[in-house]
Structure formats: structure tokens, C-alpha cells
Amino acid sequence: MVWTSERRRGGVGQSVLTDTRFAEAGLAREGATLHLGGVALSTIATRVGTPVYVYNAEAIRERYHALDQALAAVPHRICYAVKANSTLAVLRILRDLGAGADIVSAGEMSRAVAAGFAPDRVVFSGVGKAASELRQAVRARLGHLNVESVEELHCLGKIANAEQMDVSVGIRVNPDVTTDTHPYISTGKTGIKFGVPADQVPAAAAFIARHPRLQLTTLAMHLGSQLSDTEPFRQGIAHLLALAARLQAGDGHPIRVIDIGGGLAIRYADEPSMDPARFAAAVVPLLEPSGYTVYLEPGRFLVGSAGVLVTEVLYRKHSGGKEFVVVDAGMNDLVRPSHYQAYHEIVELETRTAETVRADIVGPVCETGDFLALDRVVPDVRAGERLAVLGAGAYGFAMASNYNTRPRPAEVVVDGDVWWVARARERVEDLYRGELMSPTGSA
Numbered sequence: 001m002v003w004t005s006e007r008r009r010g011g012v013g014q015s016v017l018t019d020t021r022f023a024e025a026g027l028a029r030e031g032a033t034l035h036l037g038g039v040a041l042s043t044i045a046t047r048v049g050t051p052v053y054v055y056n057a058e059a060i061r062e063r064y065h066a067l068d069q070a071l072a073a074v075p076h077r078i079c080y081a082v083k084a085n086s087t088l089a090v091l092r093i094l095r096d097l098g099a100g101a102d103i104v105s106a107g108e109m110s111r112a113v114a115a116g117f118a119p120d121r122v123v124f125s126g127v128g129k130a131a132s133e134l135r136q137a138v139r140a141r142l143g144h145l146n147v148e149s150v151e152e153l154h155c156l157g158k159i160a161n162a163e164q165m166d167v168s169v170g171i172r173v174n175p176d177v178t179t180d181t182h183p184y185i186s187t188g189k190t191g192i193k194f195g196v197p198a199d200q201v202p203a204a205a206a207f208i209a210r211h212p213r214l215q216l217t218t219l220a221m222h223l224g225s226q227l228s229d230t231e232p233f234r235q236g237i238a239h240l241l242a243l244a245a246r247l248q249a250g251d252g253h254p255i256r257v258i259d260i261g262g263g264l265a266i267r268y269a270d271e272p273s274m275d276p277a278r279f280a281a282a283v284v285p286l287l288e289p290s291g292y293t294v295y296l297e298p299g300r301f302l303v304g305s306a307g308v309l310v311t312e313v314l315y316r317k318h319s320g321g322k323e324f325v326v327v328d329a330g331m332n333d334l335v336r337p338s339h340y341q342a343y344h345e346i347v348e349l350e351t352r353t354a355e356t357v358r359a360d361i362v363g364p365v366c367e368t369g370d371f372l373a374l375d376r377v378v379p380d381v382r383a384g385e386r387l388a389v390l391g392a393g394a395y396g397f398a399m400a401s402n403y404n405t406r407p408r409p410a411e412v413v414v415d416g417d418v419w420w421v422a423r424a425r426e427r428v429e430d431l432y433r434g435e436l437m438s439p440t441g442s443a
């Protein structure tokens with residue numbers, strides 16, 4: 001079953017289900033029934049209800065191994081970007097593979113520790129870490145903290161002194177590299193909020209050199225997300241290596257790690273993804289002679305393809321000359337189509353008809369921008385039938401909200417033919433716990 005498409009952008013276009021796309025997720029059709037790993041998705045949907053996120057543990061492991069093996073020629077550590085999917089069961093799969101973790105908040109630190117990551121394998125990134133978060137990270141003795149401004153560095157210096165703790169510091173450099181991705185997720189260019197501009201790095205490094213408690217162990221970058229071209233990585237790495245050489249020659253910093261960030265692209269439709277072998281062929285020749293340990297912070301690459309969002313068709317309707325398929329998952333459950341005009345493949349759980357329809361697939365949320373797909377050719381589904389939205393393992397549940405007082409979906413992990421509810425569906429009561437209706441009243 002293959003559909004083709006001319007239009008991809010804006011969540012728009014015809015379905016383009018390809019064998020590769022299915023294989024990366026571990027999806028397969030047995031007869032009419034769509035399986036993820038060894039489990040029929042309709043079984044999960046019936047038992048747990050919809051909407052429900054389902055992740056394939058084995059697909060995550062395959063992605064990790066592919067990247068790990070491709071980089072075998074250089075000492076490296078894959079620090080999973082927790083923000084992509086911070087559910088404990090997913091974190092545990094990655095921890096068990098030997099991954100480190102890249103976090104951006106005290107909340108993610110708690111999750112990483114709860115999932116069993118050793119604190120010294122956790123890297124703390126983020127442009128706005130509060131002093132309380134920095135203090136917590138210092139006390140927890142995290143692997144290193146990537147600072148993103150000179151003021152943050154000063155704050156960290158005060159905390160290290162007050163706590164009388166030595167701290168490994170990374171400077172996240174903004175290498176001013178252009179990337180071809182959605183502007184909201186392009187992060188390596190000057191004029192955006194991320195990283196220390198290259199001309200401020202020497203002063204930051206000099207501050208660290210003078211500080212009795214701080215050591216500069218790492219130079220870091222993160223260029224953006226959903227990058228399929230290797231050239232920006234090569235440019236950024238060359239920039240970091242030149243900077244590292246200059247800094248070491250100057251103040252003799254103990255730099256051991258070059259952290260090249262995340263951003264490796266996956267295939268949502270038929271756009272190019274980042275093949276690990278192609279990625280390694282581009283970056284290893286630069287990194288290998290340097291002798292540094294290489295850290296990567298992939299999120300989407302490891303978990304994106306491995307997850308689907310299963311939703312049920314509530315209604316069909318025809319309005320203004322257009323067809324609508326109204327489903328029970330909305331922008332609060334998966335915001336990527338409305339926020340980034342992202343394309344997600346949508347397929348039926350049970351094949352019933354070869355008939356197709358061109359329709360907008362829309363959710364129940366009270367916004368015109370609440371859609372999973374626009375002007376998409378999909379099977380001619382009826383109310384009660386269920387659909388899988390593919391490529392939903394990264395930035396899916398992690399970005400879900402309670403808008404319209406909608407409880408967030410359940411999450412299920414499939415491992416071979418075993419599956420379990422890794423996170424129960426929220427209940428409405430959970431959503432207003434702790435609210436006060438009056439100064440003295442109770443919730």
C-alpha cells in the first residue's frame with residue numbers, strides 16, 4: 001500500500017506511506033491489522049481507549065545501536081535529549097542501552113534520576129536555568145553544565161563557591177551556522193537566543209580559568225532540530241575544534257569533550273533523514289584526530305519514529321465544499337501539525353476499504369488551527385474507526401497540554417509481544433487539584 005504525494009509542507013498533502021517509514025517504527029500490517037512490534041494496535045486502543053500514544057521499545061534500541069555503531073571510531077557518549085520524550089519507561093529503555101541524558105530543567109533532572117541515569121552521565125543544557133536549578137545540579141554532581149550566557153556563568157560561579165563544590169562547565173557556543181529547518185527549531189545562528197556568541201567565549205573562558213571551583217571541560221553546540229544536511233555539523237565542529245585549540249593554548253583549560261548537540265532528522269514523509277553512516281562519514285574524520293570525547297544529544301532521532309498516536313474517528317462532516325474527519329486527538333495531544341505545520345503520516349488501524357477521501361483531519365479543540373492534517377488523501381474512514389498518526393514518539397506527549405481541560409492521553413510501551421500502560425490517562429480531577437475558588441475556600 002503506497003500513496004504518492006506532490007505536496008509535503010504545512011501538514012498538507014497526500015499520504016506517502018513507504019516501506020522505510022514503516023520499518024523504522026517497527027510497524028507491519030498482518031492482513032488488515034496494523035501491528036507495532038508484536039502487538040496489534042487495535043488491541044491496545046480497545047483496552048486502553050483513545051487517544052493513546054504507543055512506543056516501540058525495540059525500534060528505539062535499533063536507532064540507538066545504529067548511531068552508536070556508526071560512531072564507533074571515536075570515543076563518544078550519546079546523551080538522549082530528554083525533552084523529546086521524558087516518560088520514565090522511555091528513559092529507562094535508553095538508560096539500559098548505556099545512554100547518558102541531556103536535560104534542560106530541574107524537572108527533567110528529577111525524571112532522569114528517577115529513571116536510573118547516574119548523575120555524572122547527565123548533561124544540563126538550556127538558555128534560562130534558574131539559580132535554584134543550577135544549585136540543584138551542582139549538588140547532584142551532574143556530568144557537566146552547558147552555560148549559555150556570561151551572566152549564567154557568573155551565577156554558576158557564585159553557587160559553586162557557596163556550595164564549595166567543583167563544577168565541570170561546558171560553554172555552549174553559538175557558532176553562527178545556517179541550517180535548513182523550520183525557523184522555530186533553528187538554534188545555531190547569531191541573533192537567536194541560544195548559546196554564547198563566539199566573540200564572548202574568550203571572556204567566559206577567562207572567567208572560568210580564574211575561578212577556583214570551575215573547570216572548562218566541554219565546548220558544546222546545538223545547531224537546530226530536524227537537520228538532514230551534514231554540512232552545518234561539519235562547519236560547527238570545525239568552529240568548536242579551532243576554538244578549543246585556542247583556549248587550551250591560552251589558559252590551558254582541561255577540555256575533554258566536544259558536545260555536538262542533537263538535531264538528526266527523521267523521515268516524516270519522503271524528505272531526507274539523517275542516515276547514521278552518512279552522518280558519521282561526515283563528522284568522524286574531523287573529530288577522530290582531535291582526541292576529544294564526542295557527546296551527542298539526539299532526541300527525535302532515537303524516539304521519533306518509534307511512536308504513534310492512535311486516535312478514533314468521531315464524526316465525518318462536509319462543509320464549504322470540504323470533507324472533514326473529526327477525530328478524538330487534538331492539538332493539545334499533538335501540537336506539531338498546528339505549531340510547525342509539520343507533516344505526520346496517518347494510516348488506518350484496520351484496512352477496511354480501498355476508497356480514499358481528501359479531507360482535513362481535525363481535532364475537538366476549539367481552534368481553527370486544531371488539525372492533524374490538512375487537505376490529505378486518507379482512507380475513507382467512518383466514525384468508530386481508528387487511525388495511527390506516525391512519527392509521534394518525539395515532541396508528541398512531551399508537548400501535550402490540557403487546553404480545553406482535556407486530560408492528556410495514556411502512553412503504552414510495546415516490547416516484542418509484551419505491552420504495558422507506561423503512563424495512565426490523566427483524569428479530569430487531576431487537572432483541577434490544588435485550585436482555590438476563593439481566598440479561604442477549598443478546591
Ligand code: LLP
Pocket residue numbers: 081083084102125126185222224225226261262263264297298299300301336340394395399
Ligand atoms: N540538545 C539541545 C540543547 C536541544 O535544544 C535540543 C532540542 C536537542 C538537543 C535535541 O534535538 P533533536 O535531536 O530532538 O532534534 N519541538 C520541536 C523540536 C524542538 C527541539 C528543541 N531542542 C519539534 O517538535 O520539532
